[in-house]
Amino acid sequence: MKRPTILVLGAGYGGLTTVVNLQKLVGADDADIILVNKNDYHYESTWLHEASAGTLRPDQVRYDVKDVINSSKVKFVQATVDAIDVNTKKIATSAGEFTYDYLVIGLGFEGETFGITGLDKYALSIANVNAARQIRDHIEYQFATWSTEEVRDDARLTIVVGGAGFSGIEFLGELGNRIPELCKEYDVPKEKVRVVCVEAAPMVLPGFDPALVEYAVRQLESKGIEFSIGTPVVEATPEGVNIKKGEDEFEFIKAGTVVWAAGVRGNRLIESSGIENMRARVKVEKDMRAPGFPDVFIVGDCALMINEEVNRPYPPTAQIAMQQAVTIAKNIVALIKGNETEEFVPALKGTVCSLGEHDAIGDVMGKKITGTKASIMKKVIDNRALYMIGGVPLLLKKGKFTL
Amino acid sequence: MKRPTILVLGAGYGGLTTVVNLQKLVGADDADIILVNKNDYHYESTWLHEASAGTLRPDQVRYDVKDVINSSKVKFVQATVDAIDVNTKKIATSAGEFTYDYLVIGLGFEGETFGITGLDKYALSIANVNAARQIRDHIEYQFATWSTEEVRDDARLTIVVGGAGFSGIEFLGELGNRIPELCKEYDVPKEKVRVVCVEAAPMVLPGFDPALVEYAVRQLESKGIEFSIGTPVVEATPEGVNIKKGEDEFEFIKAGTVVWAAGVRGNRLIESSGIENMRARVKVEKDMRAPGFPDVFIVGDCALMINEEVNRPYPPTAQIAMQQAVTIAKNIVALIKGNETEEFVPALKGTVCSLGEHDAIGDVMGKKITGTKASIMKKVIDNRALYMIGGVPLLLKKGKFTL
Numbered sequence: 001m002k003r004p005t006i007l008v009l010g011a012g013y014g015g016l017t018t019v020v021n022l023q024k025l026v027g028a029d030d031a032d033i034i035l036v037n038k039n040d041y042h043y044e045s046t047w048l049h050e051a052s053a054g055t056l057r058p059d060q061v062r063y064d065v066k067d068v069i070n071s072s073k074v075k076f077v078q079a080t081v082d083a084i085d086v087n088t089k090k091i092a093t094s095a096g097e098f099t100y101d102y103l104v105i106g107l108g109f110e111g112e113t114f115g116i117t118g119l120d121k122y123a124l125s126i127a128n129v130n131a132a133r134q135i136r137d138h139i140e141y142q143f144a145t146w147s148t149e150e151v152r153d154d155a156r157l158t159i160v161v162g163g164a165g166f167s168g169i170e171f172l173g174e175l176g177n178r179i180p181e182l183c184k185e186y187d188v189p190k191e192k193v194r195v196v197c198v199e200a201a202p203m204v205l206p207g208f209d210p211a212l213v214e215y216a217v218r219q220l221e222s223k224g225i226e227f228s229i230g231t232p233v234v235e236a237t238p239e240g241v242n243i244k245k246g247e248d249e250f251e252f253i254k255a256g257t258v259v260w261a262a263g264v265r266g267n268r269l270i271e272s273s274g275i276e277n278m279r280a281r282v283k284v285e286k287d288m289r290a291p292g293f294p295d296v297f298i299v300g301d302c303a304l305m306i307n308e309e310v311n312r313p314y315p316p317t318a319q320i321a322m323q324q325a326v327t328i329a330k331n332i333v334a335l336i337k338g339n340e341t342e343e344f345v346p347a348l349k350g351t352v353c354s355l356g357e358h359d360a361i362g363d364v365m366g367k368k369i370t371g372t373k374a375s376i377m378k379k380v381i382d383n384r385a386l387y388m389i390g391g392v393p394l395l396l397k398k399g400k401f402t403l
Numbered sequence: 404m405k406r407p408t409i410l411v412l413g414a415g416y417g418g419l420t421t422v423v424n425l426q427k428l429v430g431a432d433d434a435d436i437i438l439v440n441k442n443d444y445h446y447e448s449t450w451l452h453e454a455s456a457g458t459l460r461p462d463q464v465r466y467d468v469k470d471v472i473n474s475s476k477v478k479f480v481q482a483t484v485d486a487i488d489v490n491t492k493k494i495a496t497s498a499g500e501f502t503y504d505y506l507v508i509g510l511g512f513e514g515e516t517f518g519i520t521g522l523d524k525y526a527l528s529i530a531n532v533n534a535a536r537q538i539r540d541h542i543e544y545q546f547a548t549w550s551t552e553e554v555r556d557d558a559r560l561t562i563v564v565g566g567a568g569f570s571g572i573e574f575l576g577e578l579g580n581r582i583p584e585l586c587k588e589y590d591v592p593k594e595k596v597r598v599v600c601v602e603a604a605p606m607v608l609p610g611f612d613p614a615l616v617e618y619a620v621r622q623l624e625s626k627g628i629e630f631s632i633g634t635p636v637v638e639a640t641p642e643g644v645n646i647k648k649g650e651d652e653f654e655f656i657k658a659g660t661v662v663w664a665a666g667v668r669g670n671r672l673i674e675s676s677g678i679e680n681m682r683a684r685v686k687v688e689k690d691m692r693a694p695g696f697p698d699v700f701i702v703g704d705c706a707l708m709i710n711e712e713v714n715r716p717y718p719p720t721a722q723i724a725m726q727q728a729v730t731i732a733k734n735i736v737a738l739i740k741g742n743e744t745e746e747f748v749p750a751l752k753g754t755v756c757s758l759g760e761h762d763a764i765g766d767v768m769g770k771k772i773t774g775t776k777a778s779i780m781k782k783v784i785d786n787r788a789l790y791m792i793g794g795v796p797l798l799l800k801k802g803k804f805t806l
Contacts, residue, residue: 130551137540144536186533
């Protein structure tokens with residue numbers, strides 16, 4: 001009998017955790033495991049706010065895929081996936097066509113601009129490690145240019161962050177720490193810099209405990225960050241953003257940097273894959289398979305699962321992606337052996353939102369925590385992700401140990 | 404009798420060396436010494452090619468003025484000089500008007516664009532520490548942007564350096580070392596990067612020994628740097644530069660970065676000062692005074708002195724500026740005491756042109772040197788400038804000791 005081919009698309013939290021679990025469960029002769037990823041590295045998408053603000057270097061937020069896979073069991077292909085067709089079982093990539101017996105789609109999120117004019121062109125997005133690096137360099141270039149120009153345009157020093165959700169707030173937390181450093185490095189008076197968070201919804205961090213949210217806003221405001229809440233961005237231009245402040249009231253914020261951190265969606269390849277989806281996310285079966293395609297699993301940001309307790313989707317977090325991956329690896333092995341698959345049951349350990357290196361808010365095992373305690377917990381969570389994928393060696397190499 | 408006021412404009416090599424020598428020679432009750440400088444720091448203008456390429460951090464190429472002046476003898480004023488009038492003895496600055504009994508003008512060089520269209524707008528210039536920082540950040544931003552864009556514009560990775568004189572070659576030497584690092588940091592394939600040196604004159608490093616020049620060009624070419632010699636830049640645009648290759652033959656080089664390193668002139672304030680000048684440089688008397696103004700001394704890049712041996716002006720180097728400053732300090736003291744001034748006699752110790760951290764060419768005490776030996780000599784020269792201005796403490800703080 002021919003060995004089955006397990007094809008995993010994407011080396012994010014979901015895809016990579018699937019592979020490292022498969023390589024433990026499957027013998028080298030039992031299956032061909034192929035991992036396809038655009039880059040030869042994995043990056044910590046939950047750390048990108050730090051790389052974007054410049055508080056971590058890009059190389060600190062990524063590691064080589066080959067450092068965590070067992071190359072005697074897994075074939076790694078560095079390629080971009082161009083198209084997925086689950087009806088013909090054909091996957092088109094920049095390194096040629098692949099087919100599979102079992103497919104795992106872990107292609108991650110894309111930014112969602114909600115059709116707002118100019119955003120895709122004039123706003124930067126914390127989308128991946130390259131984009132994060134560009135945001136850092138863009139801000140630094142604005143500061144450098146301000147320092148040299150004869151007629152100084154203070155708007156160069158204005159940073160608009162669109163979105164007061166998880167990504168926006170974590171990025172603002174890093175900026176709050178980074179701005180004073182930048183001012184020193186570039187000889188810029190602190191009072192010239194303006195950081196404005198613009199949010200369409202009437203609240204910051206929806207879903208978080210209101211007392212924790214209040215703490216977060218107070219801490220960020222104490223670092224000089226301004227909030228404009230309930231004021232949607234209606235347009236981005238090369239000069240800044242136009243926001244809607246009332247029925248017929250608009251305000252233009254001139255800004256050298258606009259970072260869009262509001263809303264993510266699934267990978268667009270899902271939409272033409274033949275799988276039923278909603279904005280590129282697939283409402284998966286209880287065992288993580290795509291409805292109607294018993295040989296296709298979806299992991300991470302492209303998977304949509306409803307938390308029935310609150311009747312809302314689970315948030316697309318690294319924590320859940322990695323838990324899903326463990327179940328998916330087991331279920332593939334079960335299918336190969338002709339056994340029953342098991343149901344995925346998320347174990348929600350809590351959520352911590354960073355507010356910069358030494359501050360955070362968190363809801364962990366039902367306990368509300370703030371400040372240093374929450375910040376330590378955040379690092380524990382970050383380190384746990386490293387440990388789950390690469391064990392102690394990766395943890396020692398890439399872990400966050402400054403508390 | 405009223406104490407005379409000695410006003411020194413500029414804290415470059417010339418101005419600052421004048422002040423540190425004056426504070427040794429003059430008692431606190433003998434004169435008021437005022438130093439006016441735009442920034443509260445001195446920067447090593449001979450190290451700017453390193454800051455521009457990113458091989459030294461901006462803070463490594465500068466130090467605080469207050470670290471080297473004796474504040475009981477020297478009053479430091481951080482201000483921009485707006486106008487000099489030697490007929491009325493009025494110096495207008497952003498901190499008000501000053502007058503003087505003795506004036507020392509050490510306002511340094513400005514870039515010379517020879518009226519070439521677009522250069523002032525679209526080319527960056529290694530003019531000062533802020534400009535150097537901007538060049539570094541500009542190049543990094545181009546690399547970062549290339550890494551993120553969907554349709555990659557390889558011209559972003561092309562750097563045109565205008566000028567194959569001292570500044571241009573030293574900058575190219577640093578780029579030769581920095582580009583491989585940048586490629587690694589930004590995931591850019593080395594072969595995508597293009598560095599082109601464009602020079603109007605028919606030769607590289609005019610005035611240098613031809614064998615040394617040949618060595619320099621070979622070394623830089625081995626690092627992938629291209630030379631286009633005898634081909635003037637006729638226009639700069641937002642997209643790159645147009646160069647003249649023959650009678651009616653032009654070539655457009657598309658480039659994300661254009662750095663203009665060809666030609667310097669004196670500070671433009673000289674031109675409206677009332678002193679006779681040629682392109683803002685003053686042909687000084689033998690004792691460094693401005694012709695017709697016995698209370699005005701010119702030091703450094705704004706001073707023009709003919710080397711009668713070769714009937715050509717001395718090059719505007721840090722070495723000569725500091726030697727001039729020593730003579731100027733002595734001559735001011737002589738004038739206060741009613742004594743004769745002395746003639747300035749340059750002691751040319753040699754010239755070393757860096758080709759990156761571990762390589763250089765030099766003509767030192769009549770000996771031609773290359774490679775590591777020349778590179779060590781270059782660091783000795785750089786360290787000597789620190790020692791002459793700030794003694795051992797400054798040398799230890801800012802010296803270059805990695806050989």
